[in-house]
Amino acid sequence: MSEQALKPAILGGPWMTENVFLGMSFREYAKSLLTPGNAVAAAILLAGIPTIVFRFWKGLGATTNLSQTNPWGIWVAFDVICGVALAAGGYTVACAVTIFGQKAYRPVLRPAILTGFLGYALVLLGLFVDLGQPWRLPYQFFLTPGTTAVMYEVGWCVFLYLMVLALEFAPAALEWLGLVKVRRLLGSLTIGIIVLGVTLSTLHQSSLGAFFLMTPGKLHPLWYSPFLPIFFFVSSISAGIGMVIVESALSHRAFRDRLDPAAPVDLDKITLGLAKGGAVVLFAYFFIRLQGLVASGRFDLLATGWGAWYLLEILGFILLPSLLFAFAARRQSARLARLAGLVTVLGVVLNRFNVSLIAFNWNAQDRYVPSMGEVVTSLTIVTIGVLIFRWIVNRMPVVHEHPDWRGAH
Amino acid sequence: MSENDLMSPYAARALEYGLALCYLILFVPFWRFVQGETPVHAFGFGWFQVPNGVHLHAGHAWARPEGGTVGVGLDDFAHKLVGPLDQLLLPPIGAPVRQGQKAFSLVAGGQQLDVLSPIDGHVVAVNEAARAHPEGALRDPYGAGWVMKVEPRWLTGNLKNLFAGEGARRFLDAAAGKLAQRLTPQLGVVLQDGGTPVHGIARALDPDHWDELARRFLGGK
Numbered sequence: 001m002s003e004q005a006l007k008p009a010i011l012g013g014p015w016m017t018e019n020v021f022l023g024m025s026f027r028e029y030a031k032s033l034l035t036p037g038n039a040v041a042a043a044i045l046l047a048g049i050p051t052i053v054f055r056f057w058k059g060l061g062a063t064t065n066l067s068q069t070n071p072w073g074i075w076v077a078f079d080v081i082c083g084v085a086l087a088a089g090g091y092t093v094a095c096a097v098t099i100f101g102q103k104a105y106r107p108v109l110r111p112a113i114l115t116g117f118l119g120y121a122l123v124l125l126g127l128f129v130d131l132g133q134p135w136r137l138p139y140q141f142f143l144t145p146g147t148t149a150v151m152y153e154v155g156w157c158v159f160l161y162l163m164v165l166a167l168e169f170a171p172a173a174l175e176w177l178g179l180v181k182v183r184r185l186l187g188s189l190t191i192g193i194i195v196l197g198v199t200l201s202t203l204h205q206s207s208l209g210a211f212f213l214m215t216p217g218k219l220h221p222l223w224y225s226p227f228l229p230i231f232f233f234v235s236s237i238s239a240g241i242g243m244v245i246v247e248s249a250l251s252h253r254a255f256r257d258r259l260d261p262a263a264p265v266d267l268d269k270i271t272l273g274l275a276k277g278g279a280v281v282l283f284a285y286f287f288i289r290l291q292g293l294v295a296s297g298r299f300d301l302l303a304t305g306w307g308a309w310y311l312l313e314i315l316g317f318i319l320l321p322s323l324l325f326a327f328a329a330r331r332q333s334a335r336l337a338r339l340a341g342l343v344t345v346l347g348v349v350l351n352r353f354n355v356s357l358i359a360f361n362w363n364a365q366d367r368y369v370p371s372m373g374e375v376v377t378s379l380t381i382v383t384i385g386v387l388i389f390r391w392i393v394n395r396m397p398v399v400h401e402h403p404d405w406r407g408a409h
Numbered sequence: 410m411s412e413n414d415l416m417s418p419y420a421a422r423a424l425e426y427g428l429a430l431c432y433l434i435l436f437v438p439f440w441r442f443v444q445g446e447t448p449v450h451a452f453g454f455g456w457f458q459v460p461n462g463v464h465l466h467a468g469h470a471w472a473r474p475e476g477g478t479v480g481v482g483l484d485d486f487a488h489k490l491v492g493p494l495d496q497l498l499l500p501p502i503g504a505p506v507r508q509g510q511k512a513f514s515l516v517a518g519g520q521q522l523d524v525l526s527p528i529d530g531h532v533v534a535v536n537e538a539a540r541a542h543p544e545g546a547l548r549d550p551y552g553a554g555w556v557m558k559v560e561p562r563w564l565t566g567n568l569k570n571l572f573a574g575e576g577a578r579r580f581l582d583a584a585a586g587k588l589a590q591r592l593t594p595q596l597g598v599v600l601q602d603g604g605t606p607v608h609g610i611a612r613a614l615d616p617d618h619w620d621e622l623a624r625r626f627l628g629g630k
Contacts, residue, residue, distance in 0.1 A: 280443065291425060
């Protein structure tokens with residue numbers, strides 16, 4: 001790669017027009033934003049941002065249906081616990097490509113890392129909204145560290161992993177800005193950064209399950225298990241694979257014009273390779289979940305309504321996608337693999353909801369149902385993520401490689 | 410069954426171990442199903458072919474674990490490089506072979522070329538049919554054209570030094586690349602034109618010193 005080919009960043013003038021306004025004048029760019037999709041996003045933000053402001057102003061009681069019995073609602077269940085699982089594609093693909101040398105998956109690495117990075121950033125935003133008083137967040141790290149608490153470990157892991165993800169994604173931003181030297185320096189640190197990221201992920205993905213180890217009386221026995229950390233960790237790998245399959249299919253469709261015609265990517269082949277991984281991970285996860293059931297010995301509960309719900313989860317959203325992945329790999333059907341990926345993602349969301357919300361406090365009188373404000377806030381956080389993802393992919397080398405950095409770490 | 414009426418620990422343990430065993434037993438057919446049937450035909454990569462399950466040595470001999478023994482032969486590249494064989498000089502049964510050292514020899518165009526062994530062990534069988542009709546081996550280098558069977562001494566360690574799967578493809582592509590640099594127009598419609606490499610590329614390239622070229626490749630250089 002030549003130094004001259006990499007233009008230094010000039011914030012303003014032609015650089016700004018080319019790299020920020022996508023080659024349009026500001027007026028044209030503003031006009032191009034007037035689309036139905038953006039109108040929906042704007043409507044969500046118009047409702048959501050005042051709701052978030054209201055929550056910080058008036059507190060949790062005024063905006064949520066949370067109570068002393070149900071202190072964790074959808075902001076924790078969806079934005080944090082699901083968010084972390086669904087952002088697992090970053091560490092799953094990074095581990096496969098950089099540590100296990102599966103270079104064939106390189107084209108989906110950056111989108112996966114970006115999804116992971118934004119996912120964790122939004123987890124943090126969700127936490128801010130849920131906890132309030134964000135300026136007190138450093139307390140748990142430095143002022144009142146609870147070194148025996150799972151929350152302490154998760155806090156550190158998520159905090160550090162967010163920084164690691166920022167470093168993992170930084171090369172794309174630096175290539176976009178044309179900062180050659182810093183980009184080279186980061187490239188030389190790639191393997192170390194990825195190893196750190198994978199280590200942190202294994203720690204906190206499992207620790208999110210460990211949260212619920214202290215709630216044997218509150219979580220329904222079909223979901224409560226001493227193996228919860230293992231369930232969460234293994235399912236996070238399947239969630240990562242599912243998310244990468246779904247997200248890559250969507251972004252290759254939505255950002256078709258950003259793909260590099262000189263380096264066509266065989267997404268079907270990548271999808272089918274991921275499908276094999278998904279089949280095996282879900283197959284193992286299914287048996288691990290059965291092992292949890294056997295360990296609890298509560299087969300009697302399978303005949304109840306909760307049992308039916310439990311069976312729906314493990315048969316319909318673990319075993320079924322595993323078999324769908326297997327058939328997809330066998331028949332070389334990328335379409336079926338994508339369907340299996342979607343079912344897997346839904347299954348992990350269902351599992352996290354079951355553990356943290358639906359089967360949690362199952363026997364309590366006071367059942368939690370999220371308020372409209374909570375739903376709108378969660379929707380707003382997701383919308384912010386999608387908008388930032390789109391903004392970045394439309395500008396930085398994410399779904400295509402920067403021509404001057406092809407094949408570089 | 411109520412909450413306090415749990416299974417006896419023995420029954421619970423038996424169920425747990427049984428489930429783990431079920432998983433292991435079911436995983437084998439599941440994995441085979443996911444992987445699909447291993448293609449029995451060689452898959453083509455550019456000019457030369459290498460089937461699944463075959464490990465290539467840098468000297469273009471191949472090794473394929475087959476139960477307790479290891480089949481050994483000459484890869485597609487070496488066959489096409491050397492061309493029709495006049496004679497195969499095979500070691501006696503029981504002879505020791507060592508990875509990277511001479512295992513058997515080819516005679517072609519009046520020249521004897523040594524082939525290096527891909528593994529350590531001793532010879533337990535040789536292909537008499539190939540010895541009787543060495544020219545036939547060219548048609549099926551990884552099947553009927555096998556040269557000998559070896560009882561391995563240190564298979565796991567030996568296989569680590571060989572190229573398999575994607576690595577084997579890259580190895581043959583690299584060898585093809587080295588050959589391409591020496592191509593002359595006299596070869597006619599081959600290689601870059603999309604044609605199939607001629608049988609006896611070395612002799613076509615350099616009729617006077619072809620044996621040196623062949624020895625270089627068979628010597629793993």
